[in-house]
Amino acid sequence: MTAADLIEILNALVPGAAYEAGASVDFPTIYVLPEHLVDTCRALRVEPALRFEAFIEATAVDYLPRVPRFEVVYHLLSVAHRRRVRLKVRVLNAAAAEAGVVPTVQSVWPGAGWPEREVWDMFGIVFQGHPDLRRLLMPENWEGHPGRKDYPVQIQKATQTYSPLEVSEEQFRANLERDRVKRAHPH
Amino acid sequence: MAEMRTETMTVNMGPQHPSTHGVLRLVLELDGEVIQSAMPTIGYLHTGIEKTAEQKKWQQVIPLVERMDYLAAQSNSLAYALAVEKLLGLEMPQRVNDIRVLIAELQRLASHLIWLGTHAMEIGAVSMLFYAIRERELLMNINELIAGFRFFPSYIRVGGLREDLPRGFHDAVNAFLDRFPGKMDEFEGLLTKNDIFRRRTEGVGVVTLQDAYGWGLVGPIARATGSDYDVRRYFPYCGYETYDFRVPTATEGDVYARYRVRIAEMRESIKICRQAINRITPIGTWACDDTRVVPPPKDKVYSEMEALIQHFLIYSQGFTVPAGDAYVPIEGPRGEHGTYIVSDGSNRPWRVKMRPPSFMAIQALPSLVQGGLIADVVAVIGSNDVVMGDCDR
Numbered sequence: 001m002t003a004a005d006l007i008e009i010l011n012a013l014v015p016g017a018a019y020e021a022g023a024s025v026d027f028p029t030i031y032v033l034p035e036h037l038v039d040t041c042r043a044l045r046v047e048p049a050l051r052f053e054a055f056i057e058a059t060a061v062d063y064l065p066r067v068p069r070f071e072v073v074y075h076l077l078s079v080a081h082r083r084r085v086r087l088k089v090r091v092l093n094a095a096a097a098e099a100g101v102v103p104t105v106q107s108v109w110p111g112a113g114w115p116e117r118e119v120w121d122m123f124g125i126v127f128q129g130h131p132d133l134r135r136l137l138m139p140e141n142w143e144g145h146p147g148r149k150d151y152p153v154q155i156q157k158a159t160q161t162y163s164p165l166e167v168s169e170e171q172f173r174a175n176l177e178r179d180r181v182k183r184a185h186p187h
Numbered sequence: 188m189a190e191m192r193t194e195t196m197t198v199n200m201g202p203q204h205p206s207t208h209g210v211l212r213l214v215l216e217l218d219g220e221v222i223q224s225a226m227p228t229i230g231y232l233h234t235g236i237e238k239t240a241e242q243k244k245w246q247q248v249i250p251l252v253e254r255m256d257y258l259a260a261q262s263n264s265l266a267y268a269l270a271v272e273k274l275l276g277l278e279m280p281q282r283v284n285d286i287r288v289l290i291a292e293l294q295r296l297a298s299h300l301i302w303l304g305t306h307a308m309e310i311g312a313v314s315m316l317f318y319a320i321r322e323r324e325l326l327m328n329i330n331e332l333i334a335g336f337r338f339f340p341s342y343i344r345v346g347g348l349r350e351d352l353p354r355g356f357h358d359a360v361n362a363f364l365d366r367f368p369g370k371m372d373e374f375e376g377l378l379t380k381n382d383i384f385r386r387r388t389e390g391v392g393v394v395t396l397q398d399a400y401g402w403g404l405v406g407p408i409a410r411a412t413g414s415d416y417d418v419r420r421y422f423p424y425c426g427y428e429t430y431d432f433r434v435p436t437a438t439e440g441d442v443y444a445r446y447r448v449r450i451a452e453m454r455e456s457i458k459i460c461r462q463a464i465n466r467i468t469p470i471g472t473w474a475c476d477d478t479r480v481v482p483p484p485k486d487k488v489y490s491e492m493e494a495l496i497q498h499f500l501i502y503s504q505g506f507t508v509p510a511g512d513a514y515v516p517i518e519g520p521r522g523e524h525g526t527y528i529v530s531d532g533s534n535r536p537w538r539v540k541m542r543p544p545s546f547m548a549i550q551a552l553p554s555l556v557q558g559g560l561i562a563d564v565v566a567v568i569g570s571n572d573v574v575m576g577d578c579d580r
Contacts, residue, residue, distance in 0.1 A: 025273060026513050054400040054409075054416075057542040061512075061529050073527070075514055075542070077405065079416045086514065111403035114550040137230040137579060146238055153242055172197070176216050179224050 001083060003028035009050060013043040027084040034089050034101045041108040044076060044085070052076040052085060055109035058116055060091075060123040064149040068092045070125060072102050091125055094148075100126035122147030131182060140166050195223055200564070202231050208305065208568065209575030211549065220560050225553040229546075232579040240539040244505030245271055246345055248539060252526075253339040255541055256577035259298040261290050262519035263526075263541065264343045269424055270515040270526040271345045274508050275480065282471045283347045284425045289360070289463035290333075290343065291425070291517070292456040296367070297326040298520035298572075299453050306446070306569035307378055310387045315377060322370050325363045332359055346481045347474025352467070360464050368457060375450060388443035392555040392567035395440060402551035406522015406544055408571060411448045412440035418518040432459050442563075442570040449572075479506050505534040514542075521545055521572050545571075545578040 003021035006028055010019060017036035022029035032040050044052040056075040063069055070091035077084050091097045104127040105112045116127045117136040124145035127133060135142060144151055167175065201212035210231035216223040236255055240248045252267045253260035265287060272279070279287070304319030327337040332353050334340030342349050378384045394402075399409040405416055417434040419427040435451030437444035474481040482501045487494035510532035516525040522544035529538040548571040555571070556564050 023511065024513075025276075025511055026515070053397070054405050055403045056405070056516075056523065056525065057403070057527070057540075059527060059540045061538045063537075073512075075525070075527070077523075079400070079405075079414065079421070082421050084422075084514075109401045109403070110398075110554075111401055111547055111550060114546065135230070137233040139230070146235060153238065172214075175226070176197075176224055179226065 001028070001081075003030055006030060006050070006085060009047065010040060010043060013047055014039045022086075022088060024086065027086060029086040029088060031088050031090065034091075034103060037087075037089055038103050038105055038107065040087070041074075041076075041105045044087075045108050050078065051080045052078045052083075054079055055111040056084075058105075058112055058119060060119045060125055060147070062123060062147065062149045069094065070097055070123060072119065072125060074105070094124065097123065097125040100128040102126075103128045104130040106130065121145065124148065131178075193218075198561070202228075208573050211568070211573065211575055211578075213552075213564065215561065215564065217561060220562075222556050222559055222561060222564065225556050225564070227549050227552055229549060229575070229578055232575045234580070236580050237539055237541070240536055242535065244534050245508055245536060246505060248536060249344060250339060250341045252539070252541065253341060254576065255543070255580050256519070256521070256524070256545070256574050257338065258301050258574050259294050259520045259524075259577075260339045261294040261343055262298075262517060262524050264341065265291055265425075266515060266517045266519070266524050266526040266541070267528070267539070268343050268345045269517065270513050270528045271508060273513040273515055274511055274528065274530055275345075275477070276509075277346060277475050277477055277480065279347060279425075279475055280472045281426070282467060283473060283475070285463050285466045286348060286352065286473070287343060287425050288427065288430065289460055289467065292459045292463065293326055293329060293360070295456050295520045296453055296460075297323050299449055299456075300326075302449065302520070302569070302572045303374060306566075306572070307384070309565045309569045310384060312378060312381070312384065315374065318370070318374065318377075322367060325359075325366075329356075329359050329363065332356060344474075346477060349473075351470060351473045354469075357464060357467075357469055360460070364457060364460055364464070368454070371450070371454060371457075378446070379450070385443060387563075387566055388446060388570070389439075389441055391442045391559060391563045392570060393439070393441045394551070394555055398551075398554070399440070402554070403547040404522065404544075404551055406518070407445055407448050407452065408522065408548065410435065411437045411444035413438040418516050418523055422516060424515070424517060430459050430462050442566050445570040507532060507534050508536075516542070519544060521548070521574065521577065541577075541580060543577045543580060545573040545575070548573050549578055 007019040020031040022031050044050050054077040056077050058074050060070055060072045068090040072089040074087040089102055119125050120133050121136045121138055196217045198215045202210040212228040214226040236251050240251050249264050252263040255263050300319040300323040304316035307315035330340045331337045334342040396412040399412050415434050415436050420434055432455045435448050437448050482498045483494035488498045508530040510530050512529040514527040516523045525542035527540040531537040555567050
């Protein structure tokens with residue numbers, strides 16, 4: 001199934017979404033506008049002809065100095081149809097990234113949570129509606145987003161030899177409470 | 188009598204904890220011995236390999252990616268090499284593919300041996316660790332034979348292999364393959380029907396097929412829930428479609444099912460290794476014939492000017508890769524091990540992204556341990572087979 005076939009099915013399911021087939025050497029690539037991302041993902045997962053039930057990964061690429069600068073990339077897998085697809089969402093520039101133009105797809109695949117957190121951590125792309133957008137790989141007090149191309153490769157940073165508990169008791173309890181509420185009412 | 192006041196207790200587990208497989212930190216909220224919630228914290232082993240890779244030439248990334256998942260080093264480099272070769276449009280000769288298959292399966296055995304040893308040790312069968320490490324030592328010796336390195340051989344390169352197989356390779360592999368099935372029976376005799384082991388693992392850390400897919404747990408964890416998805420079957424690479432092997436599955440989705448799936452996988456790996464070693468000739472071609480990527484043979488470098496220039500170019504500037512992006516998955520020991528690379532047409536990668544199976548497994552950990560006992564956390568972490576180097580990169 002080519003990208004054009006996929007777009008044809010998707011156009012019927014998500015009216016008004018302007019999809020665009022991207023160049024690729026391996027499997028279909030589809031450009032999606034951020035406002036149609038969640039509907040598209042839900043259609044991809046639910047529609048019996050598509051059934052992309054497995055979330056593989058989400059990542060981002062910084063194409064500095066090109067505009068649009070960032071692309072958020074999703075890799076999805078349909079085990080039932082032995083098929084893969086790559087979704088790409090263009091993010092105009094750093095300011096747009098920080099304004100949170102890309103919505104989270106956690107409501108479709110719960111596994112998107114951490115990869116999106118990692119993308120925010122590394123590239124500073126805010127996922128709208130993400131319930132837990134904190135640092136994942138970098139320390140909590142880190143400044144900047146190291147995955148960006150304009151972030152220096154080598155920086156000097158004083159070694160931290162001792163640091164007290166990073167969350168206060170109240171924050172910690174609030175976190176636990178929030179997690180519990182989240183689990184009690186998933187999505 | 189006054190009403191008894193109860194409240195939950197919060198316990199910090201890790202990052203320095205013997206059964207967190209490195210530096211995973213879990214904050215557990217306990218009600219007695221029952222886990223109310225778990226919060227994993229990762230990143231203690233983050234070394235910025237993906238950022239570093241952007242500064243290196245294409246071939247120089249191989250040793251870097253091998254250091255991500257340090258228990259399955261050659262799965263990383265195979266996934267990376269295949270991705271770059273996809274963009275370059277290179278096809279490998281049959282013998283190179285067979286050697287790669289053999290190495291990938293030996294790597295799977297080595298990784299599963301560490302999983303088996305540590306998983307069983309954490310549940311209480313301490314002696315398993317020593318038995319497993321003893322067998323793994325033989326695999327490390329094979330690595331040493333082919334590359335001089337035991338952990339990170341960097342033997343798989345973009346464009347083929349580093350060099351031809353050494354003398355004595357077939358004997359070493361055959362000796363291991365003759366010895367190992369008996370050892371597998373020994374391992375299984377200690378664990379598979381062991382009442383204590385089964386009571387600790389059956390019905391623990393259950394995950395359903397739909398959840399496994401939604402959390403991205405494709406690999407042994409999904410296969411323990413009834414999925415038959417295996418990259419080697421669904422999207423064959425390196426000629427896996429020509430090998431005769433079974434994809435073991437189970438349906439319970441608990442720790443014991445994951446144990447059975449991995450054990451059966453090891454037996455299948457032995458079968459694949461036997462087929463591969465019988466196909467590989469002791470001497471033969473070990474790289475593709477594309478002169479853009481593979482340096483010319485040494486005798487030509489010393490006698491022909493063009494060959495000397497080519498050699499010099501490859502070792503000083505590296506090779507360029509056509510602009511574009513590619514995602515290539517392979518079936519690593521921990522599940523789908525993919526590499527997403529982006530090239531801008533230069534001699535350095537624009538972006539290298541590994542798809543880490545351990546990352547997804549740790550993300551799903553809270554949903555697996557919640558409602559279980561605190562002692563089961565250790566069993567679940569072990570059965571998810573997480574490697575923090577893979578998770579944090």
